[in-house]
Amino acid sequence: MRFFHNWNSIKQTKTGFTLSLEDNWSFHAQVLEPWLIRIALEPPQGFEPQRSWMVNPGGSFPWQGRKRQDLSVFSRPEFQRTERNGVLELISENARMRLISxxxxxxxxxxxxSEQWVNVLRDRRSGAWGFNHSKETTFHFQDRQETDQHFGLGDKSGPLDRSGRRFRMRQMDALGYNAETGDPLYKHVPWLMVRDASSKKLVGLFYDCLAPMTFDLGAERSNYHGFYRHVSAETPGLDLYLIYGEATEIIESFTRLTGLPNLSPRWSLGFGFSSMHLADDPNGEKAILSFAADCQHHRIPISSLHFGSGYTLKNGKRYVFTWDKKRFPDAKSMLNQLKQRGLGIVANIKPALLQDHPxxxxxxxxxxxLKTPAGDPAISQFWGGPGAHIDFTSPTARGWWKNQLKAEVLVKGIDSAWNDNxxxxxDDADAQASGEGCPFPAKQALPLQALLMTRTSVEAQQELHPKLRSYSVTRAGCPGVQRWAETWTGDNQTSWHTLRWNIANGLSLAISGMGRMGHDIGGFSGERPEPELLVRWFQAMSLHPRCVMNSWKPETEGMSLPWMHAEMLPRIRSSLHLRYQFLPVLYAAIWRLHHWGTPPITPLWCEFPDDEQCYQADDCFLLGGRVLVAPVLEEGQRSKKVWLPNCSEGWFDFYRGNELGSGKWIKMKAPLTRLPLIIRGGTLLPLAGRVSTKYPHQTLSRKxxxxxGASYQDTVSPSKPYWxxxxxxxxDYQSGGYCAFHHTISWNKKLVKLTLKTEGQYPLPNLRIPVYCPNLDKRKLLLEPQKIDGYILDL
Incomplete structure (x- = not known):
């Protein structure tokens, strides 16, 4: 490997500097936003591919990607630059960057x-930017303090702090992965948040690279270089974006940089169910209708049914965009009956055709x-045998995909696509992607295929139903895919171990721009969950953005079901009722995600970055920054040790309303009947009223x-709506058809006051809305106003 040492010339640009390096390489340093700097090591022939599909903060998104040198999507604020003693400086309002030779x-x-400059990132003094010509691999080394912390990287296993580990960025179908140590998993998310040990500042590093990568965060050591971390990419050049601010601001900025998520329909937030056993059943149509009837019989509230790929089965193989007529003799009638039960329908589709596909x-x-250099289909091993992958950088392939999805899936009555596998x-390292007429090696951007597949599927839905919101799911993908779909952590293994570590896996996705996420309830593979584990899994997922049960179990055991353990059914039903009660809270959370990129759930440290104990708590999370959810993740546990972050408003038990304190560890009672929930003082919770089995997501009543707060006197007035x-x-919400409530809660020793202001023109129904203050004590509760359109607030 050869490191770059000196620059040959300096060119001042409108955004910073471009340095000419050895062998005709270039180095760009650019101030793009008050919170964003770009650093790019560019090879002589330019980046390959020369466009970016992940970085595109504007509203439009060209299929061929954005030219990397096109900076028109950024505000490009004013900055100062200096050259002193061979050191170049770029100084903006919030950051100062030095380029040293x-x-x-x-x-x-x-x-x-104190408005003083403090160092937060520094490249390794013994060599930082390098290229290995024989392996065509680019390296970036940074100095590291032994107690630096590292977060992010998407759906990676183990603790939230990635320090001391090495991770590969390569998408894999990781069936039954180890949620603590497995790597790589399903997604490609080259996004790292570094917390500097000295300054305690967080900085986000996003490498705009779709090639296979490795992140070494302290696993590697050398006596000659001190502590360091490094990133390598199997491609010439690196394109790096640095994002700075407070923790949640960094995540929001990264989400805006790569694309704000769409706003999904409300039914997608309800409980969903899937099992390979249903659609694979020899009598699939009857099995699915029987399941829907059983949900009503067992009083299980449910909003969606996710079809596994069994509807495409023939002779033991799965042929996308076909139907097995024996299993599903009248698919349209079946789907119509499911719609009458109020269910949204999602169907599994796969992006490869087996060689014997019709x-x-x-x-x-x-x-x-995807093609070989000779122009033949690039054949790879797929589920069921050898096949070829659809090339979504080809307009012809996308057109075929849309037409097939509409004709064979959507027009039959299915609402949404589940982009799987x-x-x-x-397998072919020489496979080529068409690249919109500019071919490039497919291996340079394989995660792009999942992104474009998902977008193509969503556009097919939008073309059929232009006035409705789209909903889609994807298992794989890279930053940017969140624009069109939610995701989950793939084919997890049924065990207490998985439940424990999936919480951290999901939180890592949440801080990596993929806020709509969850885990298969009960575990996908392995043995069926035993009673206590199933209850705790339902509780843990009840307040995640995605709540779907999915499984593929041995035929001798059968599928996992909400009522599989009769003695636990009341507790599972209670967990689902809790979810539907909190659906207005969850809906407001995805509203904020859609408009501002605010993640619905986060680790505690996102809201309390100065509280050191919060960085050790990756077995609980905050919903909306104000509801502390502490699921039980160990067998036989009937209490939960929880850290209460230090805040003046204090924390309160959701169920009893009593004050719990702040800045200390507590032990919460956690019987099998209850998910521990702790509410931050100064919080407004709009909860749904009585939940019905049919259309539970459409409950209109509110409480x-x-x-x-616990303090003597204070006021809380969030800038974003929580209802x-x-x-x-x-x-219609895009043209004012919504009602967003902005609230202020103030209190003193005599009075608690709730003030509401509304935004939007959505007509509210005529309802009485009861208002409760669980910690009112002897104070008076004052509401202002008491009538809002059709709502009458009732003390």
Whole structure:
């Protein structure tokens, strides 16, 4: 490997500097936003591919990607630049970056609370930016303090703090993975948040690279270089974005940089069910209808049914966009009956055709597959045998996909696509992608295929139903895919161990721009969950953004079901009722995600970055920054040790309303009947009223819970809404068809006051809304106003 040492010339640009390096390489340093700096090591021939599909903060998203040199999507604020003693400086309002030679390296300073500059990132002094010509691999090394902390990287296993480990960025179909140590998993998320041990500042590093990568965060050591971390990419060049601010601001900025998520229909937040056993059943149609009837019989509230790929089965193989007529003799009638039960329907689709697929030959003739250099389909091992992957960088392939999805899936009555098995484990290292007419090696951007597949599927839905919101799911993908779909942590293994570590896996996704996420309740693979484990899994997922039960169990055991352990059914039903009670809270959370990129659930440290204990708590999370959810993750446990972050408003038991304190460890009672929930003082909780079995996500009744703070006197007035009402399914909200409530809660020793202001034009129904203050004590509760359109607030 050869490191870059000196620059040959300096060019001042409108956004910073471009340095000419050895062998015609270039190094760009650019101030793009008050919170964003770009650093790019560019090879002589330019980046390959030369466009970016992940970084595109504007509203439009060209299929061919954004030219990397096109900076028009950024505000490009004013900055100062200096050249002093061979050191170049770029100074913006919030950051100061230094470019130093021999060897080439970068240092980043941010302002502290006293407005003084403090160093937060520094490249390794013994060599920072390098390239291995024989392996065509680019390296970036940074100095590391032994107690630096590292977060992010998407759906990676183990603790939230990644320090001391090495991770590969390569998408894999990781069936039954170890949630504590397994790697790689399903997604490609080259996003790292570094917390500097000295300054306690967080900085986000996003490598805009779709090639296979490795992140070494302290696993590797050398006596000659001190402590360091490094990133390597199997491609010439690296394109790096540095994001700075407070913790939640960094996550929001990263989400905006790569694309704000769409707003899904309300039914997608309800409980969903899937099992390979249902659609695979020899009498699949009857099995599915029987399951739906059983839900009503057992009084299980449910909003969606997710079809596994069994509807495409023939002779033991799965052929996407076909139906097995023996299993499903009248699919339209079946789907209509499910719709009458109020269910949203999601169908599994896969991006590869087996060689004996009835439509394989026609796809070869149209040129829609990834190809060998000779122009033949690139054949890889897929589920069921050898096949070829659809090339979604080809307009022809996308057109074919849309037409097939509409004709064979959507027009039959299915609402949404479940984009599955889209990791693109392509065996042929020389396979080519069409690249919108500019071919490039497929291995340079395999995660792009999942992103474009998901977008293509969603556009097919939008073309059929242009006035409705789209909902989609994807298992694989890279930053940017969240624009169109939610995700989950794939085919998890049934065990207490998985339940424990999936919580951290999901929180890592949440801080990596993929806020709509969850885990298969009960575990996908392995043995069926035993009674206590099933209850605790339902409780843990009841307040996640995604709540879906999915399984593929041995035929001798059968599928996992909510009522599989009769003695636990009341507790599971209670967990689902809790979810539907909190659906207005969850809906407001995804509203904030859609508009601002605010993650619905986060680790405690996102809200309390100065509380050191919060960085050790990756077995609980905050919903909306104000509801502390502490699921039980160990067998036989009937209490939960919980850290209460230090805040003046204090914390209160959701069920009893009593004050619990702040800045200390407590032991919460956690019987099998209850999910421990702790509410931050100054919180407004809009909860749904009585939940019905049919259309539970459409419950109109509401109850308001106002939690005053523990301090003597204070006021809490969030800038973003924590209560939003609309029709839950159309795009009318884009033209004012919503009602967002902005609230202020103030309190003193005599009074608790809730003030509400509304935004939008959605007509509210005529309802009485009871208002409760669980910690009112002897104070008076005052509401202002008491009538809002059709709502009458009732003490």
């Amino acid at each position: 021999d060897p080439l390296r970068v240092e980043l300073d941010l302002r502290n609370e 439509k394989f030959r026609s796809m070869v003739e149209s040129g829609g597959f 889209n990791e693109y484990e392509v 308001l819970y106002v939690f005053a 939003v009402e609309d029709d839950g399914i159309s795009l």
